[in-house]
Amino acid sequence: MSKNTICMWYDKDAEAAARFYAETFPDSSVGAVTRAPGDYPSGSQGDILVVAFTVAGIPCIGLNGGPTFKHSEAFSFQIATDDQEETDRYWNAIVGNGGQESECGWCKDRWGISWQITPRTLLEALAAGGGEAKRAFAAMMTMKKIDVATIEAARRGD
Incomplete structure (x- = not known):
């Protein structure tokens, strides 16, 4: 057992959520x-x-604790993606299975867990600082799901 494990509270669907995550993301499993x-x-x-x-x-655990506590954007998983295909695959899996779109690469799954589906090119642009970061940030602020081509064009100043 890991020394540090994330515990997430579910009403009653912890197993269904865990199985969805295991089917959707690599290096994921149900124990x-x-x-x-x-x-x-x-x-x-x-x-x-x-x-x-x-x-x-x-490592995570899902606790079926009932309806008392709800998830919020104060906790999210950030999944770094390599390209538009991977970005689309994760975004569509979450949103297309009862989830909900949000802004700037954020979405929620049907259990209320927040996800940031974030292309590495965006992370790299923000880390670069200066004009490149400013242009990529401005482009991102107009998006729901991140468009890799638009971010790359913003990085170049196109």
């Missing part, structure tokens, strides 16, 4: 599924309580 040893405020003995999983190499 142990633990059932409640007794009744608890949002469930009964035998219900799935905790699901261990990995998302893009990051």
Whole structure:
């Protein structure tokens, strides 16, 4: 077991979320599924309580804690992509399966977890600073899903 594991609270769909992430992202898998040893405020003995999983190499657990707590943009996974095809694949998987688009490369999955689908070219442009960063940033601010060609043109000053 990892010394540090991200714990995410779900109403009741931790296993479905974990399986979706494992099918969608490389270096992702579903591990142990633990059932409640007794009744608890949002469930009964035998219900799935905790699901261990990995998302893009990051160890996580999903806790089926009930409807009390909701996810917010204060936590997100940032997935760095190599090209438009990879960007489209992840964006479409999340948004196309009950998720929701947001701004600047952000989207939410159907469980309310926020994702940043971020092409490496954007990250590189922002790290470069100066005019290149300013142009790429301005281009990004007009987008929902990031358009790699537009970011690359902005980097060049086209």
